Amino acid sequence: xxxxxxxxxxxxxxxxxYIGSHINCALNERGYNTIIFDNLVYGHESFVQxxxxxxxxxxxxxxxxxLFSQYKIDAVMHFAAYAYVGESVTDPYKYYINxxxxxxxxxxxxxxxxxxxxxxxxxxxxxxTPQEIPITxxxxxxxxxxxxxxxxxxxxxxxxxxxxxxxGYAALRYFNAAGADPGGRIxxxxxxxxxxxxxxxxxxxxxxxxxxxxxxxxxxxxxxCIRDYIHVNxxxxxxxxxxDHLFDQPGEYVFNLGNGQGFSVKxxxxxxxxxxxxxxNVIYGQRRPGDPAKLVGNxxxxxxxxxxxxxxxxxxxILQTAWDWLQVKEQxxxx
Ligand code: UDP
Numbered sequence: 001x002x003x004x005x006x007x008x009x010x011x012x013x014x015x016x017x018y019i020g021s022h023i024n025c026a027l028n029e030r031g032y033n034t035i036i037f038d039n040l041v042y043g044h045e046s047f048v049q050x051x052x053x054x055x056x057x058x059x060x061x062x063x064x065x066x067l068f069s070q071y072k073i074d075a076v077m078h079f080a081a082y083a084y085v086g087e088s089v090t091d092p093y094k095y096y097i098n099x100x101x102x103x104x105x106x107x108x109x110x111x112x113x114x115x116x117x118x119x120x121x122x123x124x125x126x127x128x129t130p131q132e133i134p135i136t137x138x139x140x141x142x143x144x145x146x147x148x149x150x151x152x153x154x155x156x157x158x159x160x161x162x163x164x165x166x167x168g169y170a171a172l173r174y175f176n177a178a179g180a181d182p183g184g185r186i187x188x189x190x191x192x193x194x195x196x197x198x199x200x201x202x203x204x205x206x207x208x209x210x211x212x213x214x215x216x217x218x219x220x221x222x223x224x225c226i227r228d229y230i231h232v233n234x235x236x237x238x239x240x241x242x243x244d245h246l247f248d249q250p251g252e253y254v255f256n257l258g259n260g261q262g263f264s265v266k267x268x269x270x271x272x273x274x275x276x277x278x279x280x281n282v283i284y285g286q287r288r289p290g291d292p293a294k295l296v297g298n299x300x301x302x303x304x305x306x307x308x309x310x311x312x313x314x315x316x317x318i319l320q321t322a323w324d325w326l327q328v329k330e331q332x333x334x335x
Contacts, residue, residue: 044116077118078118123147129292179321
């Protein structure tokens, strides 16, 4: 008789947030067991629609110990980080404490309980101002703000932990995560919202609002910044592939997650007009400090090593799913 195979249990730290909740959904669709650990500072309990929810904070190491002693955790995915670049400049301690010190609590407790598999949410902000486009994983790492430095520090710490304790990890450097679950169950919901796509769509929904374009004098074809937008469901499939790969071949991995194509702020606004069929009021404003003209990733390594096949990252699909989610958010959550 065959032994019953149970799928591994994955602890998703920050699993009530935008990206973490989509990955929770993807893992459950693939049959994994998940435990969602989130302090709900930025996450939404209503996003925890799969797995078991535990309200908690990485600052509390004893709570982590209790969690790891109660459940047999096979791997950890870590999304719980502060990610407002501007705030990281004005309040760096907040970022170093949460994104580095509290994450060290997690790593230490993983080590205590012999959990050696970690998928870590990193960012293209670890590269700083690009020297060449598209950016590969070998591009020099010179982050230009504390947020990017916290993520780079964590990459160094994980590399040291791999050597010293045999930690297996994948650091996934996202470009611009966007879009939403096509079923409208979860989506992008930050408070405050600072990201381009939700703000553009909000301006389409509510005609009293407008979108301010941050700078029109960049060295790009239309003068506005170019970014690489990747659908959150494509991020999810990449995380699942990285996790399976770590289980099969434990090691140290770093991958860019982007779609290799850039879109300007003006192109996003034009596409949003088309998809929503609405007018969008635009204000042309000043540059936002710290914004490079162009950030586009080369994700060839992920595509070829793990056979990653992004399926939802056309601008049309990104905007359509984000637009559909906005209607749900308005109706269900009265926002
Ligand atoms: N942006 C903008 N107006 C806004 C928000 C963003 O023009 O209200 C621009 C921003 O300067 C950048 C791009 O849109 O070039 C994407 O910004 P976002 O904050 O969404 O992501 P980031 O690239 O900063 O991670």
